[in-house]
Amino acid sequence: MNVRRNVTNLPVRAGIICALALITVGGTTLVPGATEDAAAAQRSTKALRIAASKQGSPYQYGAQGPYRFDCSGLTRYSFKRAGKVLPRTAAEQYRHTERVPAGVRRTGDLVFFHSSRGIYHVGIYAGRGRIWHAPKAGAVVRLEKIWSRAVRYGRVG
Template identity: 70%
Template sequence: MAVRRQVPTAVARAGTISALALATVGGIIPAPGVTGGAEASSVSAAALRIAASKKGAPYQFGARGPHRFDCSGLTQYAFRHAGKKLPRTAAAQYNHTRHLPASARRTGDLVFFHTGSGIYHVGIYAGRGRIWNAPRTGTVVRLDKIWSKAVWYGRVR
């Protein structure tokens, strides 16, 4: 005896509708490096999705979007559009967050790269050791592996 599972009407009728179209109808828009679930707050998850949506936007020193970004401009833009205000620079953003050990990091947390006591870069943690960031002149907003062990983590309050 075969067990029959009922397929939701929208899925059964989908036919050639793309997965992205189905996800959009369902209210979920997947992006590389974006994980779902309860592991990230809704604001942090939204900020992560917003940063991911800027993939390919050119780096420009001092730029805050919507079409060009530097590292802290991207994080500021993403969190502002998710409903939270952040200061302008990476160092000021670090001072504005709740500091965390690496073991407590979650997707949507900020990752701060430092040399001793000076912070030189920030990105948004995307899980699996990766961040969305605007690295430097000549590059674009992209998903990168965390390239250094000299990082601190902060959660936007």
């Protein structure tokens, strides 16, 4: 009787195994949105590398590259070179991104600094509590530890 039950369930088990094999091998085609998520993650990683390549470039208010940047100019330039156009200012970029809790942030996400007056600064999350950013007049593009708890994270789609 046990043998018969196993034989009867064989097509069901085979179907589950085949479905699991397809998910494992071809993964992104069976999970809705997974292809887009993977492309967005790849684009964010590329934007992070582009921002890092601008290390030492001087800050200039309103500058969008390729040799001088302000904070949102650096993020905009980096994502544009990676294939995604962002709005011009940090506040507009914040409104253009998907909110991400700090616990699930990933490299390439945008880090927005805020006060009671709103969003005032943006950088690209580099992992380990650090960002690439163009900090202020007289400074250069650099990797720096996040210095405030008044931050929000946004993911570029």
